[in-house]
Amino acid sequence: MSTAPHDLLKRTLELARAYLDTRDAGPVWPTATVESLRAALGGDLPDEGIDPVGVVAELSRAARPGLVSTTGPRYFGFVTGGALPAAMAADWLATAWDQNAGLYVMSPSASVVEEVAGSWLLDLLGLPADASVGFVTGCHMANCTALAAARHELLRRAGWNVEHDGLGGAPPIRILVGNEVHVSVLGALRMLGFGSGRVTRIDADAQGRMRPDALARVLPQEDGPAIVCAQAGNVNSGAFDPLEEIAALTRPRGAWLHVDGAFGLWASASRGLRHHVRGAALADSWATDAHKWLNVPYDSGLVFVAHAPAHRAAMSMGAAYLVRTPDEVREPMDWTPEASRRARGFAVYAALRSLGRKGVETMIDRCCAMARRFAERLGREPGIRVLNEVVLNQVLVRVEPAGRDADAATRDVIAAVQNERVCWLGGTRWHDMDAMRISVSNWSTSEADVDASVDSILRAARAQR
């Protein structure tokens, strides 16, 4: 325990630099086995501790073989952002400062950074300037927070205090979701006591977009409070629900419109893409991620609510010792499900400050251009089909060699590409077909990275013939 913090931080910096310097030359997915990692990291808890420098050196050595290059430029799995240098550095500072972003009195700077970054985000994403903002762990928790605000507001209008009286005996709320709803919205509904199996599903079109004509038919079938969950950015195809048309149906009925825009909401930051989210500002709440397309380190999600009092009422807690500051200050815990909380705002602030409005737009546009490059090169290959309209950063690819089962061939190609380790991408099912999912969400992915990855996919696909 004797090492001075300075030596420890210097050594930690060296280890982090060594990782970043060697990351892209190695395999994107590691070769370590679970047994080797357990052997390296496991064992009984020793009675005696060791020097912190020894701890980080040992941890780094033991964990390194099992790290996935998710921050690298050839990781296309799930929807995974990298870590912008400024955001990573600010996140380190946040750890060194170790502020509790619960109340203003615990960290005035954490509170004000959230206030400032929150207003930048509303501006960048084209949302109402008076919407409330919460800094949460990810889009799942953002969906949960937004839907808790919806539950509060709709039941308040019906004369019911759900925070006090719970859901037993409350007026029923109808929940309508698109047929391609993301599972995290269903998970959020489940946690809020709505039951994921009790939702009404609205037909989606071939790209996964909620069909407004179907919503127009189903929504008026019953009166009473209703929440409509739309989506900006389908997790497979990247497609957008037509938000303007959906809002034109929800608003006259007083239904709450929630938009799950985990990555697609960032289209608002691009002049060339923002037509996809036309009408988004007419919604009542929005959920998105900073750890996806803003390239802020994990974990970092964002929730916005057009009805700040409902947001606060759904989240806020009070106790005598939780001292509130009388001035007009932001109390961060009023807007999130947690009380004590990491000061995530610093990294979000740093990402926005380092990119500026233009830099965010360039990053979003470049990822989409890289996705189109994937689609163009792969689509030219006989026996390969791009399944979706590539409107954003997502590409769905199917391998269809003559005379072979295309599902099996697609799975084999995914496995071969993962095994070659030039890049990493995952699989999915799309319209009852196996497909390869390519998500370009990293700030540093270049044309050369796309080309090397396409070459890897083509090698695997040609081996199927």
Ligand SMILES: Cc1ncc(COP(=O)(O)O)c(C=O)c1O
């Ligand atoms: C549309 C959509 N909503 C919600 C989520 C959940 O986000 P998170 O895993 O950051 O909580 C995702 C994740 O991919 C998503 O694509």
